[in-house]
Amino acid sequence: MAGIADLPLHYGHVPDYLLKTMKEMCDAIIHTMLYEYGEDKLLDRLSNPMWFQALNNAIGMDWDSSGSTTVLLSILKQIIKPKDGIAIFGGKGKASLSVKDELQHISTFDITPSKIYKYSLLSAKTDSVLLQDGYNLYIHYILISKSGRWLVVQQGMNPFTKYARRYHLLDTENFECDSNSAIIGTTGKAINLLDKNIDETRKTILEEVNTDKDKILQDYTKALNTLNGNSTLELIERTAAISGFDRIKKIDYYRPISIEKLKRNLNKIQNETFPSLSSALLGGLTASTTRAMSLIADLIYNEPPSFIDPVNYPYDPFKYAFTIGGKDSIPYSVNKKVAEEVIETMKNMVIKSKIEDKNKKRSVYKIEKLYRLANI
Secondary structure, three states: OOEEEEEEOOOOOOOHHHHHHHHHHHHHHHHHHHHHHOHHHHHHHHHOHHHHHHHHHHOOOOOOOOHHHHHHHHHHHHHOOHHHOEEEEEEEHHHHHOHHHHHHHHOOOOOOHHHHHHHHHHHHHHHHHHEEOOOEEEEEEEEEEOOOOEEEEEEEEEOOOOEEEEEEEEOOOOOOOOOOOEEEOOOOOOEEOOOOOOHHHHHHHHHHHOOOHHHHHHHHHHHHHHHHOOOOEEEEEEOOEEEEEEOOOOEEOOOOOOHHHHHHHHHHOOOOOOOOHHHHHHOOOOHHHHHHHHHHHHHOOOOOOEOOOOOOOOOOHHHHHHOOOEOOOOOOEOOHHHHHHHHHHHHHHHHHHHHHHHHHHHHHHHHHHHHHHHOO
16 A cells, blocks of 8 residues: 655654653564564555554654654664664655665665665655645655565655645555555645556656657747636646646646746756656656646647545544553653553563464474484
8 A cells, every 4th residue: 555644744852751662662563563474564554654653653653743754764763674674764854865875784685776776766756746746855765675575655845734745655666657645634736647547648748858858948838828828827826836727627737937947957857768757757857847848748739637636534543642642642641651561561472472483493393303213
């Protein structure tokens, strides 16, 4: 499952004493899951944005805070090591760019560092270029299992709406179509080139990218003239993006960029033919250039992008906030005593299971040894 979750922007930090409890609680839960189900199953669970939020609630973090992504991913990176079967790279802000430098730690994993880095780059490009929803990415983590499966969790913020949005991408090989499905949040405005129903639009934009740059500039000028000639169209500012809105047709258009900026962007794109939009993204296709291409596809070739900001509503994770309470005292202050009891119980469960499993293996070994001796 992959998806998106919207969370209100919260500021501040977690007190050290509470962070220690959260870390121990998370450590107990995660290593129980790793022992019982394995790393691939844990990756599946973390790819579900609502399960991710439920885990955040269960360890005592705010149930509805943008900081839940920062805190939980930071804790996961601290408590899960490659020897556990999962490697975690990336971070918040500048640390989100550290993936390439951290990849030397997975020499024993069934996936190459170059492939991981490619998935990391494409995930970030997908949710900032092909899906333009007004959220600027500032958190990016990629989690890799020993078998080579991967999960990207990243988050963007919109300072105008005061919301953050979290994106989850799991094992996708198609970064161009439906790689995200929204999970929860308020529906806003978006240019959505990931919609599975607009294959022709994607083809048209790719053809434009691969054509002569002078023709692109001519088509864009023509599209701008068409846009400016529509007397019912007015430029308005909504949800952190200036765009056109036709009050009669109820169609959202796109914020135009200057010809000079488009020309500069086109000059930065590698001089080669791109076989796919994914390769164009890696070759330097930017968000503003994609908006220009979308405008051309719509007004010149009658192939508009989707304007659907995808959201849906699965189960509510708030109930998990009742596990030990929450940082902001919702539904009540974190009960440290209960947290310690839960942590101790789960640790004992894992230790007991490991001992029983070890004894079981020893018993099987003894039986096999006796069988071999009996057949000598």
